[in-house]
Amino acid sequence: MNPLHQYLLLSAMLFSVGLAGALVRRHAILVLVGIELMLNAANLNFLAFWRYGGNPEALTGIMFVIFAIAVAAAEAAVGLALIISIYRHLRTSNVDEVNKLNG
Template sequence: MLETSFLNNIGLEHYLVLSAVLFSLGMAGVLLRRNLIVLMMSIELMLNAINISFVAFSKFNNNPEGQVMVFFVMTIAAAEAAVGLALAVSIFKRFKEVNIRFFEHLKG
C-alpha cells in the first residue's frame, strides 16, 4: 500500500530527490575525472540539478520567481562554459593536453 502511493503520487519530494541525485552525480564527476572538458560537463550537470529543484519549487508553491531564477542560472552557465573552454584552449595550446593537473602552472 505504501509502495504504490510512493510510486503513483509524484510530488515535490520526488523532484527534489531526483535533483539531489543528479547533483551528487555531477559532484562525483568533478571529484573523480581529470579531463577539464568532462569536468565542465559535470558542472553543467550540477547546474541542471539545481534548475530542476528551482522549477519544482516554483510549480508546487505557485511562485514564478523560481523560473526567473532558472533563466539567470542558464545564462551564468553559458558564460561559465565559454570562459572555461577558452581557458581549456589556452592550456591545450601550451601542453597539448587538457588534464586538470596542468592548471597548477597557471600562476604568474
C-alpha cells in the same frame, strides 16, 4: 503529477553524479560537464519549488532559472575557451598535469 520529493531526489542524484564527475575525472572538459550537471540540478530544484510552492503566479522560480541558464552558458563558453588555451600552451588537458604554478 509526481509528489515534490521525487523531483528533489532526482535533483539530488543529478547533483551527486555531477559532483562525482567533477571530483573523479581528470579531464578538464569532463570537470566542466560535471559542473554543468550540478547547475542543472539546481535549476530543477528551483522549478520544482516554484511549481509546488504557494504562489506560482509570481514566476520567481522561472526568472531565477532563466538567469541561471544565462550565467551557466557564459561560464561554459569561458571555461571551454580557457581549456583550449591551456591545451595550446601545455599540450595537455589533464587537470593534474597543469601544475606550472606549483612551487
